[in-house]
Amino acid sequence: MSTEIKTEKAPFVRVVKQEGMPFSKRVVVRICFVLIALVVCGFLINAITSYDPVSVYTIMFEGAFGNARRTWATVREMMMLALIAIGLAPAFKMKFWNIGAEGQILIGGIISAGCMIYLSACPAHVLLPLMFVLSAAGGAAWALLPAIFKARFNTNETLFTLMMNYVAIQLTSFFVAHWENPKGSNTVGIINSANQAGWFPEVFGQKYFINVALTLVFAIFMFIYLRYTKHGFEISVVGNSENTARYAGMNVSRIMIRTMLLSGAICGIAGFMAVSGASHTISTSTAGGRGFTAIIVAWLAKFDSATMLLISLLIAFLNSGATEIASKCKLNDYASDMIIGIILFFILASEFFINYRLVFRKKEKGGV
Amino acid sequence: MSSTALSIKNLSKYFGSVCANDHVSLDIYKGEILALLGENGSGKTSLMNMLSGIYFPDEGQIFADGKEVCIRSPKDAYALGIGMVHQHFKLVDVFSASENLILGIDPSKPLDRKKINQELKTICDRYGFEIDPDKKVYDMSVSEKQTLEIIKTLYRGANVLILDEPTAVLTPQETERLFSVIKNMKKDGKTVIIITHKLHEVLEISDRVAILRKGAYVGCIETAKADESKLTEMMMGEKVTLNIERPEIKDKKLRLSVKDLCCKDAEGRDHLKNISFDLYSGEIFGIAGISGCGQKELLEAIAGLQPAVSGSSIKYFRDSEDEATELIGKTPRAIRNMGVHLSFVPEDRLGMGLVGSMGMTDNMMLKDYDSGKLFFTNRRKPGELAARIKKELDVVTPGLQTPVRRLSGGNVQKVLVGREISADPTVLMTAYAVRGLDINTSYTIYKLLNEQKKKGTAIIFVGEDLDVMLELCDRILVLNAGKCAGITDGRKITKEEIGLMMTGSERKQDEH
Numbered sequence: 052m053s054t055e056i057k058t059e060k061a062p063f064v065r066v067v068k069q070e071g072m073p074f075s076k077r078v079v080v081r082i083c084f085v086l087i088a089l090v091v092c093g094f095l096i097n098a099i100t101s102y103d104p105v106s107v108y109t110i111m112f113e114g115a116f117g118n119a120r121r122t123w124a125t126v127r128e129m130m131m132l133a134l135i136a137i138g139l140a141p142a143f144k145m146k147f148w149n150i151g152a153e154g155q156i157l158i159g160g161i162i163s164a165g166c167m168i169y170l171s172a173c174p175a176h177v178l179l180p181l182m183f184v185l186s187a188a189g190g191a192a193w194a195l196l197p198a199i200f201k202a203r204f205n206t207n208e209t210l211f212t213l214m215m216n217y218v219a220i221q222l223t224s225f226f227v228a229h230w231e232n233p234k235g236s237n238t239v240g241i242i243n244s245a246n247q248a249g250w251f252p253e254v255f256g257q258k259y260f261i262n263v264a265l266t267l268v269f270a271i272f273m274f275i276y277l278r279y280t281k282h283g284f285e286i287s288v289v290g291n292s293e294n295t296a297r298y299a300g301m302n303v304s305r306i307m308i309r310t311m312l313l314s315g316a317i318c319g320i321a322g323f324m325a326v327s328g329a330s331h332t333i334s335t336s337t338a339g340g341r342g343f344t345a346i347i348v349a350w351l352a353k354f355d356s357a358t359m360l361l362i363s364l365l366i367a368f369l370n371s372g373a374t375e376i377a378s379k380c381k382l383n384d385y386a387s388d389m390i391i392g393i394i395l396f397f398i399l400a401s402e403f404f405i406n407y408r409l410v411f412r413k414k415e416k417g418g419v
Numbered sequence: 420m421s422s423t424a425l426s427i428k429n430l431s432k433y434f435g436s437v438c439a440n441d442h443v444s445l446d447i448y449k450g451e452i453l454a455l456l457g458e459n460g461s462g463k464t465s466l467m468n469m470l471s472g473i474y475f476p477d478e479g480q481i482f483a484d485g486k487e488v489c490i491r492s493p494k495d496a497y498a499l500g501i502g503m504v505h506q507h508f509k510l511v512d513v514f515s516a517s518e519n520l521i522l523g524i525d526p527s528k529p530l531d532r533k534k535i536n537q538e539l540k541t542i543c544d545r546y547g548f549e550i551d552p553d554k555k556v557y558d559m560s561v562s563e564k565q566t567l568e569i570i571k572t573l574y575r576g577a578n579v580l581i582l583d584e585p586t587a588v589l590t591p592q593e594t595e596r597l598f599s600v601i602k603n604m605k606k607d608g609k610t611v612i613i614i615t616h617k618l619h620e621v622l623e624i625s626d627r628v629a630i631l632r633k634g635a636y637v638g639c640i641e642t643a644k645a646d647e648s649k650l651t652e653m654m655m656g657e658k659v660t661l662n663i664e665r666p667e668i669k670d671k672k673l674r675l676s677v678k679d680l681c682c683k684d685a686e687g688r689d690h691l692k693n694i695s696f697d698l699y700s701g702e703i704f705g706i707a708g709i710s711g712c713g714q715k716e717l718l719e720a721i722a723g724l725q726p727a728v729s730g731s732s733i734k735y736f737r738d739s740e741d742e743a744t745e746l747i748g749k750t751p752r753a754i755r756n757m758g759v760h761l762s763f764v765p766e767d768r769l770g771m772g773l774v775g776s777m778g779m780t781d782n783m784m785l786k787d788y789d790s791g792k793l794f795f796t797n798r799r800k801p802g803e804l805a806a807r808i809k810k811e812l813d814v815v816t817p818g819l820q821t822p823v824r825r826l827s828g829g830n831v832q833k834v835l836v837g838r839e840i841s842a843d844p845t846v847l848m849t850a851y852a853v854r855g856l857d858i859n860t861s862y863t864i865y866k867l868l869n870e871q872k873k874k875g876t877a878i879i880f881v882g883e884d885l886d887v888m889l890e891l892c893d894r895i896l897v898l899n900a901g902k903c904a905g906i907t908d909g910r911k912i913t914k915e916e917i918g919l920m921m922t923g924s925e926r927k928q929d930e931h
Contacts, residue, residue, distance in 0.1 A: 300755060
């Protein structure tokens, strides 16, 4: 037939936009991609270590949830990530690129450690709230500076917040050297290991109960704040278009500064949690890159609190699991980073396939 | 009839679930001027984009000189002699005319500026273009940029030229010049396709008219046998009478008095210079001018979004002429809090008037979300308002929570205009209120404006289609490079006179 569509010169594959994929299908696509990622990782590990993929994942699961201690370590890590992501959410929703969570965490951590060292005589019900408030103020101050400059002079907040991280790291080094214990170790060591002053107390016999409770409270707060308050509405409008915000009569500079104060404060509290609720010490690796990982968490979750918790869980699980594989299979730490990288990459790729589909060149029909 | 230059068979293009072109078949003959007519969103541009290699068709075939071809990129299109001038020009601002000309052509050849300028001159002489080869694009007027774009396609050897809404940005005089150039090209044997939705232009310039409606091909008609009402009927699919009402003004009261308004940009250049006018209740006050002549700044200055130079004054009168409120130096919120009922439909609908990612309900509360003392937002009233606007203005949306950017352009504008009118304004400002809208929605908007006018609202209407403005506006202020070129009576002035005022002193400046 002469009207047969002739396509031999057509491009091999084209990308076509699609909109309005139903929610259930989106979930299926995302789950499929995580599964594919796990299979790919399994084969990769199998190729390197000759462990079979199933036992690799058994090891991973055991590494994360093998016993009560490991489970709680994973949960602690998850809460840490989630809290930082919750802190970043309002800033990123406002399209304020707060890359400075690392620094804000460290400042909160330094203040908490300082309180623990100098105020160890205070009773816990005074000391802990004080540390909470002061580290929040510290984190907020660290975020305030870039916010003011952005609001006033429209400086680039990405670079500014990033640079503030390096200042915070240097400050941490200074205080680590200052509080060195024992002398010459170049570490602070466990602070107040004797009287545990400034440590999160055990509640219901659970060491990390407060970590969980604190994060959940902030998760619920952030959910309500972003969705149902006037502040949350302002943040969405500014994030969408500053022109619209000005048109609606909003004071964009004030909203920007206020939101960054909140964002920095929560990241500061995350630093407090890292010191008081987890490591009980301070070092330049107290933040440990979580301030960056949490950006991925916040974006993947589209700033929804419950989703942020879920993604934090996934990453915390991968972290502990991958570390376990690395040690069991005598691989180094980079192997676990690789696995996490592959899985995150697949999760991001799934978004592409939700928004677009590929059209391949049609096979030429016979007889032409 | 001469042989076909291009032939389209069953061409379709889909964007997601939206069908932009639905099995369109069309023949284009050598040496003709074909007008491609259709409403906004009827698929004219996407069809032409498939010919020029911007889009790849989802279905169908294209034949050039009787042979089937596959156009995968603009390069392929040029190889077949097809060149397109897009509505948004694709020029490098910091390059000169001749540099833009050779952009992307065979980089291995040495750069011979003399030869290029020579070739440029040949093309200009042949068709009657006027252009300075060394002028930078950023110094050019819109009309010059368009000329350069057309020369560019000719320079690259195009025999079929596609012009996408070429007259939308031109004054009546510039349009005349463009049409004479197009006729010269036709004489030279070139095929020209003009995308447009202006009927009188179709009748003036084209040999044949092809009509698209909702992505589908309706038919082709020889221009000599067509008239406006026939074309409208084909375009709309039904007989419609298109008249814009202009009710007489009743009960004129002073509402706004602008005196010596001056605005400067960040570099200290004048955006607006000494603009003065009075605005009365119950009138539609048009503002005409080439785009970017200060229209945006004027409206934004009144809305409190644009700082004005000291000495400027904008007075708002609530009830009587003794009770004046100065608007200069106040923020939009301060103006609102003083009880000034000022509504503003800005040019950038999704970037300023609405929040694209929010639904109708949230967009309704954009301006009064902070009413009430509670820390929380109240979505009950905005929800009711959204439902009312959806019903009264027939907004097509899957739901009140569907992000408004997913709606079509016409529905987006209905949401915005609906909200601004619902605030019961005494002064209503609209910027390019019907840009990109289909005919029916445009007339809905005109009707809404006239209803407001009858209610005694003072309306400022910034427009670009002079024919419409002459039918709708009571008075028209003509802006020329930020200055007021005069305030005219909309019932008496002609299009040509306004066109001259729009460009008048600009030419005087050139002579100096």
